[in-house]
Amino acid sequence: MELSRIHSLLDKYWNCETSAYEEKELQDFFSRNDVPFGLQRYAPLFSYRETQQSLSLGNDFDERLKTAMDKAKIAKKEYVTIKIFLPLLRIAASVVLIAGLGASLFFIAKQNNKPRFAETYNDPDAALKHATFALEKLSDALQAGENASLKTLQNIDEMGIDWMALDSLSVPIHVAAGKEEIKKEQL
């Protein structure tokens, strides 16, 4: 009979041998009003199944999802643009880096090669002539200076100053100056 079938189905159910269809059959049986007393204890399980199966999302869910999806679409668009330009940005960055490095290396190398004193004469003979002229001029000037100082010394000697008399004249110089006495030879 049907009841014995239900019993065997239940046994199969506890042993996890029922098909999904058979489980539905059980559920339908337990949702009836005339469940025998002996089986009523299992009814809550199947009504729980039924209750759970009828649970669904709120009515406003689709609306909310759509709004969120539209928002995501806009965000995604921005993302895509960046994504496309990302490799280009990388290339541009490396180009700038290489150019910068190259330029600085070039200028450093150039600076090192630059002679500190530039050659201003093309003809060595002319250069020698001008150098000799300049050195002679310097030599003449030095000679003139030396002669002039010798002449001055000579003039002082000729004046015949009595140094001893000058020394004993008045207050010793070192007292006034607070320094070591200046000797005659030092003057």
Place this chain on the structure above:
Amino acid sequence: MSTDKFSQVILPLKDKLFRLALSIVGDKRESEDIVQDVLLKLWTKKEEWDEIENLEAYCFRSTRNLAFDQIATANARLTDPTDLSGESLRFIDEENPHSQLVKKERLSLIEECTKELSDNQRLVFQLRDIEGMSYKEIAEIANISEELVKVSLFRARKKIREMLSNLDNYGIEPHT
């Protein structure tokens, strides 16, 4: 094309995903948010759909993972049991308020009982008994072997059966 796939394959799963999330987090609002997050995430990476072997199982897996994440981030805070008053409970006319109460209590008892199950057992029970999926489908979603699916389901049902039997012996008297 991808829009069609979304509305034909993924979107119809929404209620199932919702119930799965609900069985884990136990809160309707949170479960809705989880489903929305899962669908939105899938929507934003359409180009990866072809790489996903089983899109349906993937949806269930993401929902389950996100639901577990949610619980973890909520620091395993206690969730209120689902509010049964808002749900369409089937009552028979002849039944008096007392038997209604007993029935309702038993329903929430089963719910309590499912909370006692291990994560795998609860997942398998949910997918088999509520969603009526095949063992193969469940194995793919839970990422375990079909054998283990059967074992988990067997233990889950056994636990519920024991609870229902004990109830008759010591618990609430059945109303006749």
